[in-house]
Amino acid sequence: MKIIVLVKQVPDTETKVQVKPGEKAISTDGVTFVINPYDEYAIEEALRIKEAKGGDVTLISAGWDKAAEALRTGLAMGADKAVHLNDPAFLGGDAHSTAVALAKAIKKMEYDLILCGKQAIDYDNHQVGVRVAELLGIPHVAVVTKLELQDGKAVAHREVEGGSEIVETPLPAVITAQKGLNEPRYASLKGIMQAKKKPLEAKKPADVDAAPNEVGQAGAKTTVLTMTMPPERAAGRVVEGEPEDAAKQVVKLLREEAKVI
Amino acid sequence: MSGVWVFAETRDGKIIKVVNEMLNASKGIAAKLGEDTAAVLLGSGVEPLAKDLAAMGAKKVYLADDAKLARYAPGAYAKIVADLVKKNQPSVMLFGNSAVGKDLGPTVAARLGVGMCSDCTGLEVNAEKKVVFTRPVYAAKAMTTVVCKDNPQMATIRPNVLPPGEPAAGAAADVEKVSAALEDADLRTVVKDVVMSAAGKIELTEANVIVSGGRGMKGPEHFKLLEDLANVLGAAVGASRAAVDAGWRDHHDQVGQTGKVVNPSLYIACGISGSIQHLAGMKTSKVIVAVNKDPEAPIFKVANYGIVGDLFKVVPVMTEEFKKLLAQ
Ligand SMILES: Cc1cc2nc3c(=O)[nH]c(=O)nc-3n(C[C@H](O)[C@H](O)[C@H](O)COP(=O)(O)OP(=O)(O)OC[C@H]3O[C@@H](n4cnc5c(N)ncnc54)[C@H](O)[C@@H]3O)c2cc1C
Ligand SMILES: Nc1ncnc2c1ncn2[C@@H]1O[C@H](COP(=O)(O)O)[C@@H](O)[C@H]1O
Numbered sequence: 001m002k003i004i005v006l007v008k009q010v011p012d013t014e015t016k017v018q019v020k021p022g023e024k025a026i027s028t029d030g031v032t033f034v035i036n037p038y039d040e041y042a043i044e045e046a047l048r049i050k051e052a053k054g055g056d057v058t059l060i061s062a063g064w065d066k067a068a069e070a071l072r073t074g075l076a077m078g079a080d081k082a083v084h085l086n087d088p089a090f091l092g093g094d095a096h097s098t099a100v101a102l103a104k105a106i107k108k109m110e111y112d113l114i115l116c117g118k119q120a121i122d123y124d125n126h127q128v129g130v131r132v133a134e135l136l137g138i139p140h141v142a143v144v145t146k147l148e149l150q151d152g153k154a155v156a157h158r159e160v161e162g163g164s165e166i167v168e169t170p171l172p173a174v175i176t177a178q179k180g181l182n183e184p185r186y187a188s189l190k191g192i193m194q195a196k197k198k199p200l201e202a203k204k205p206a207d208v209d210a211a212p213n214e215v216g217q218a219g220a221k222t223t224v225l226t227m228t229m230p231p232e233r234a235a236g237r238v239v240e241g242e243p244e245d246a247a248k249q250v251v252k253l254l255r256e257e258a259k260v261i
Numbered sequence: 262m263s264g265v266w267v268f269a270e271t272r273d274g275k276i277i278k279v280v281n282e283m284l285n286a287s288k289g290i291a292a293k294l295g296e297d298t299a300a301v302l303l304g305s306g307v308e309p310l311a312k313d314l315a316a317m318g319a320k321k322v323y324l325a326d327d328a329k330l331a332r333y334a335p336g337a338y339a340k341i342v343a344d345l346v347k348k349n350q351p352s353v354m355l356f357g358n359s360a361v362g363k364d365l366g367p368t369v370a371a372r373l374g375v376g377m378c379s380d381c382t383g384l385e386v387n388a389e390k391k392v393v394f395t396r397p398v399y400a401a402k403a404m405t406t407v408v409c410k411d412n413p414q415m416a417t418i419r420p421n422v423l424p425p426g427e428p429a430a431g432a433a434a435d436v437e438k439v440s441a442a443l444e445d446a447d448l449r450t451v452v453k454d455v456v457m458s459a460a461g462k463i464e465l466t467e468a469n470v471i472v473s474g475g476r477g478m479k480g481p482e483h484f485k486l487l488e489d490l491a492n493v494l495g496a497a498v499g500a501s502r503a504a505v506d507a508g509w510r511d512h513h514d515q516v517g518q519t520g521k522v523v524n525p526s527l528y529i530a531c532g533i534s535g536s537i538q539h540l541a542g543m544k545t546s547k548v549i550v551a552v553n554k555d556p557e558a559p560i561f562k563v564a565n566y567g568i569v570g571d572l573f574k575v576v577p578v579m580t581e582e583f584k585k586l587l588a589q
Contacts, residue, residue: 013518013538017402026403037519095367096376121518123398125379127367130335134371139336139449142364145512155453159513160360161272161464163457165332169450179519180512221376225393225406233544236564238556243570247578250550250566255586258548258565260470260527261494 001055001149003046004106005079006116006129008036009063009070013121017229024227035070038117040184041177045147046115047078048182053149056080058109062090062101062215068200075195076187083109086202092217095123099131101215105208106136111172113154118143118176133174141167145180264351265291266413268342269300269314269322270361276313278425278467279357283418284317285426286384287355293386294352299323300434301345303338305331308436315434317426322434323349327441329448332455333361336447339368345439346373351413353392358417359466366417377415378407380522382422392416400518400541420467421524458511465516468497470527473516473543475501477532477553477572481509486573487531490580493587499523499543501533517542529579531572535560552576 011017012032019026035043046057059074061067062085071082085101093101106114114133119126133140145164146157152171157164159178187195205212213219239246239253254261265287270277280300287298300319302310304326311322325341342365346354354369356362358380370377383395392414394407409415465471472491474484484498491498500510502517516523518541528546533539535551535558543549544563551564552572561567568575 011399013400013541015399015402016537017399019403024405026399094376095379096370096374099371121400124400126363127370127377127379130364130367131371134339134368140368141450143360157456158360160455161466162459162462163455163513165452166454166456167450168453173450178512179515221374221410222378223408223410225408227398227403227405230397230401230404233549233563234565236549236551236561236567238561238564238567238569243568243575244578246568246570247575248582250568251579251582251586253566254527254548254550258527260548261583261586 001049001053001112002110003049003055003057004109004111004114005039005042005046005057005059005074006102006114006132007039007043007059007061007070007074008117008120009033009061009067010036010120010122013037019227019229024224026227033066033069035073036117036120038119038177038179041179041181042115042117043074043077043079044182044184045177047185049113049149058083060102060105061085062093062098064091071200072195073187075198075200076191077185078191081199082201084200084202085208087204089205089212089218090216092220093215094220094222095125095127095131096221097215097219099128099135100219101208101210102128103132103135104210105203106132108208113171114174116174116176118178129174129176138172138174139169140174140176141169142176143178144175145178147175147181263296264349265294265296265298265353266351266355267298267300267319268354268356268362268365269302269310270357270359271304271307271310276310277357277359279359279418279420281317281425281428282420282423283355283357284314284319286423288318288426290353290384290386290392294390296352297321299351301342303330303341311434311436313428315432316428316430319434322436323439324436325439325441329441329443332452333365334448334450334452335364335368336449337441337443338365339372340443340447341439341441342369343372346413354413354415356417358419362417366415370415373413375411375413375415376409377417378409379417380419381416382419384416401522401545402541419524458513463495463497465497465499465514465521465523468523468525470494470496471499471516471523471525472496472529472531473499473501473533474504474531475533476503476507478504478509483573484509486576490529490576490583493580493583501539530560530564531576533560534558535563
């Protein structure tokens with residue numbers, strides 16, 4: 001089973017986001033970058049399938065030089081090789097142009113299954129996996145919390161409002177991972193040592209048959225006009241008194257002052 | 262090239278709430294663009310719902326009613342919607358940011374080769390007659406305004422944010438029936454079964470009131486306290502990741518950056534410290550109440566009303582008080 005996993009490097013969830021006036025991106029000063037949490041579930045699932053059924057796992061990421069660190073971490077977890085779409089032309093893309101770059105690269109690779117995160121926690125787009133499937137002309141199942149493979153098909157539990165749908169799809173397909181799918185492993189020291197020797201190939205637009213103006217910012221189909229800090233919530237207020245009295249007081253305030261009940 | 266279109270998602274035989282919110286917003290957008298609003302209704306036995314869409318403001322309803330469309334299937338739904346868009350060329354196409362909308366929106370956008378703005382909390386028409394979408398990024402730690410370069414300008418809209426319209430009973434819409442000419446390839450993915458966690462449970466992302474519990478609940482059995490409170494308020498019950506990871510609550514119930522992003526009128530956090538990841542999921546709630554025994558807990562920084570104390574004493578009193586209040 002040949003598995004491809006899409007991996008994006010994103011700011012850590014602890015990040016205190018700062019946007020300088022007039023800028024359209026967050027300040028990266030002092031920000032720690034990690035593998036997108038949902039992509040960790042995708043990597044873990046790929047490794048478990050490989051361990052059960054054999055095959056290999058290839059990671060692919062479009063991103064700046066530093067994104068290679070995320071790919072190395074995935075290799076240290078146990079993936080076999082990695083492809084890094086690393087060129088200024090790939091940067092600043094939206095969901096459309098990022099999916100175009102990834103799909104063009106994937107078209108040159110062999111695969112039975114593609115796994116990725118349900119969404120990247122930077123722009124929270126929730127689009128790229130589905131778009132890659134469409135561009136490759138293969139089906140997808142999104143927001144998956146359980147995955148079983150049988151010959152030539154996959155049965156996936158997909159999260160919907162109030163429950164799950166159990167969806168069957170032929171392979172190859174794109175599966176997007178949701179929390180609950182598995183518990184991702186940490187890279188072992190041995191894994192980290194081995195990862196240094198695993199192939200991590202950098203590719204330019206020409207290597208994936210992409211014109212520089214169809215990927216990254218030039219290929220984007222949306223334009224960000226402004227990025228600003230959200231309004232601060234007014235400072236909180238503690239209702240004094242014994243807990244039981246405070247509870248009564250708060251119920252009253254919710255009706256009379258806040259008028260939400 | 263004309264029309265502001267809304268995808269009319271249904272659940273349990275009814276149009277979901279966010280559709281009314283989107284149609285209400287679309288009336289204003291369409292007026293500024295000098296265009297009309299339309300709804301796209303897909304399903305099996307859904308024809309009677311067309312009049313509800315008319316009441317919500319749709320001037321036209323594109324209806325595909327077919328047994329094959331009884332359940333959402335990305336290939337089939339995307340084919341019908343994309344074909345309709347290609348034929349009629351609307352300038353705007355909106356979906357709710359629901360399980361279906363989040364799936365169908367990007368599928369259709371990819372087929373049309375256009376951009377899409379996800380999970381938007383606002384939209385307005387600018388001087389160039391383009392729709393400017395407002396969308397939170399980095400789990401609402403920053404806000405962006407975004408435009409789509411081409412038509413249809415596509416977006417998914419966060420439920421519970423835009424004001425709903427007051428349906429005008431008796432309003433009529435022109436209903437255009439479309440046939441679902443589907444091929445095997447459009448039906449590659451099949452829903453074999455649906456497992457609901459609890460019938461009639463209120464969906465967190467659509468709830469008007471949420472009562473959430475964290476590690477301070479001390480065990481799964483104590484969530485009964487929150488369920489009692491929720492029952493009185495008609496609220497949904499959420500949880501912090503600590504409570505979910507401990508196995509006390511289902512993954513579906515997690516609120517936060519890697520859980521649900523919610524924006525109810527009232528969010529009551531019990532035994533939740535207020536980590537940056539939890540706040541990312543609920544900070545936009547209109548009113549926040551926090552119950553925590555640690556006066557230094559960060560949740561108090563965002564709480565409109567904080568109670569420093571033992572939740573096991575506070576919550577039952579709140580439940581009783583609300584009961585009395587609502588019985589009046
Ligand atoms: C990548 C990543 C993603 C994450 N995503 C999320 C997410 O989506 N959602 C989320 O919630 N977290 C998320 N977290 C976890 C987050 O960092 C915190 O660990 C978590 O939110 C803590 O949950 P808690 O507030 O219930 O527990 P704690 O932080 O342990 O707080 C428990 C609180 O209960 C109070 N308490 C205890 N007993 C009582 C009592 N009897 N009465 C009143 N108060 C009491 C304590 O004073 C304390 O403040 C994420 C973390 C990471 C690394
Ligand atoms: N630049 C990228 N490189 C590799 N994978 C990506 C990239 N952007 C998004 N993805 C994948 O697509 C998923 C959804 O991303 P998004 O649509 O941006 O929220 C992510 O979880 C990743 O698995």
